[in-house]
Amino acid sequence: MSVANAVNTDKRAASSPIIYFVLPCYNETEGLAHTADVLCTKVDTLINNSTISSKSRILFVDDGSKDGTWKIIQRLHNSNEQLFGGVKLAHNRGHQNALFAGLMTARAQGCDAAISMDADLQDDVNAVDEFIANFRNGDEIVYGVRSARKKDTWFKRNTAEAFYKIFEWMGAETIPDHADYRLMSHEALDALSEYHEVNLFLRGIVPTLGYNTSKVYYERGEREAGESKYPLKKMISFALQGITSFSTKPLSFVTGAGLLSILVAIAMFIYVLASLGQSHTVAGWGSLMCSLWLIGGLIMVSLGIVGEYVGKIYMESKHRPRYRIETTL
Template sequence: MTFNTSTRDAGFAAPTASVLTGPMNRKMPTIYFVLPCYNEAEGLEHTAEVLLAKYHSLVNTGEISKASRILFVDDGSKDATWSIIRKLHESDETVFGGVKLSHNRGHQNALLAGLMTALAQGCDAAISMDADLQDDVNAVDEFIRNFKNGDEVVYGVRSARKKDTWFKRNTAEAFYKVFEWMGAETVPDHADYRLMSREALDALSEYHEVNLFLRGIVPTLGYQTSKVYYERGEREAGESKYPLKKMISFAIQGITSFSTKPLSFVTGAGIISILVAVAMFIYVLVSLGFGHAIAGWGSMMISVWLIGGLIMVSLGIVGEYVGKIYMESKHRPRYRIETTL
């Protein structure tokens, strides 16, 4: 087993693809399967077994090169995830690789670390997917066919959301509509199950923002793209790493990272507050004229709460952007790789 301890921050730069491997091979490409992992010890061995079978199937049929790899990225897990990744690497060093981040940096940064590692090691394309096997691994066959036909990015898109709860299905639909209305570009019902060519990965390496939202960044890269529809399955083992609180945070991260429209709401809220204040002033004058001054007390209290709420919401929106500017100005690395297998 070979250990390569690295202190390099792969989040800000990566070697250019042309320097690494020369012309891209689309006939029998070197494909890296990149899987971010956080506390996935319960089901990781089964995931590896399924992916290994898919790897051998693709190699035996000549679809991909034997140099292809399955790369697990441990995002600072607190369970035995890294031990299992090391065990898998020891069992077959030619197929299984691993990247261990020195600290938990979140799914998007862990995924980026894996993609940039795959680029640096000379892949022709990388397929990113979750480690819980909810993404249909059989869809990668069509991913690779589309790549061979010239597509630089292939999106895995859910064909239906029948297995989701009513709440999750409708909130997801609302998020994509709001995201589109904000002027940001995204692919509805697409998570992070996609194929990216070496050229697309090289373009991605030039995006240096700390507030990372890959679902919004990748569509802005351009290049020739396509979609592969699949049915998302149930989680094989363990619990979801995206509870409601995390999903809301992720949605806010995506919206504020790609649109400044929420800032315009502050101006709108101010105009509404002024209009309400004018209306309440007229109402108070009329009440005084008819000798019903006491009625104005309730209206005044409502207006105070309304204006106070609008001010707090506006400050919160501005605070989100100021916080992001603050984090970007620090120029801190998005992740640090502790060990590479």
């Protein structure tokens, strides 16, 4: 540990840090009040124990909800302006952009660290004690990692494991069984603010920041209320977003598929010559059709993969803002 890091760690250990709890929300009217009660109790306990500063806050980010989520956030803010804050995005921009907006707001308001978590209370709030302890000991980023996936369905458990393995195989860095439940110091948030890409995938970006990191293992609970905002369709889209945002290996598959197609074509050519020599020309018709379908399929898949990257280049080239904040409490 460098002298600067040692001094920084001593300062953290001697003081109570200002911690912001950042929670993206989308159509959370059914469970948001309960979430606020649980977090309020937790924050009060941490403040009373001098674990965190009395300036710590809970920041809800409304990602363009279509129900009464923002009204609940306003009501919470009016009941306790010191504790509850809110950010309302002008339009639904997705979980990652909403989370980024909340983190940057917390950074701008001078927090020492921000803890991001989902609004459904599936993340164990008691794990934040260890988050903060590790932060005060010098860690800049603390990851919340699920200790087990026993409560997941067989399909979700195995597809999640497959995603992390594929992501790692493609050369991208990620933390297995970690979602977006993490603590980031102000220094780490400064580093994150320098990433300007439109196609955000924070689970892949944060591990690339460097700094001292640690993991806190916890057991993920059941959703308290409402429905999951990540059905199968969105999960697949999110996985593709992560893979295409951090790896160019799918593009190399196009070359591999082309080479395989050539080998198949050579094999089919040899088969056709053998068929002609034996006067079995009718048999070659089926092989020809199979070859046409195979080549056509490879071309379509290849064009689809290239199209994904071209589409991302197109979106990045526009330099559009990730989000537009309509109101801040």
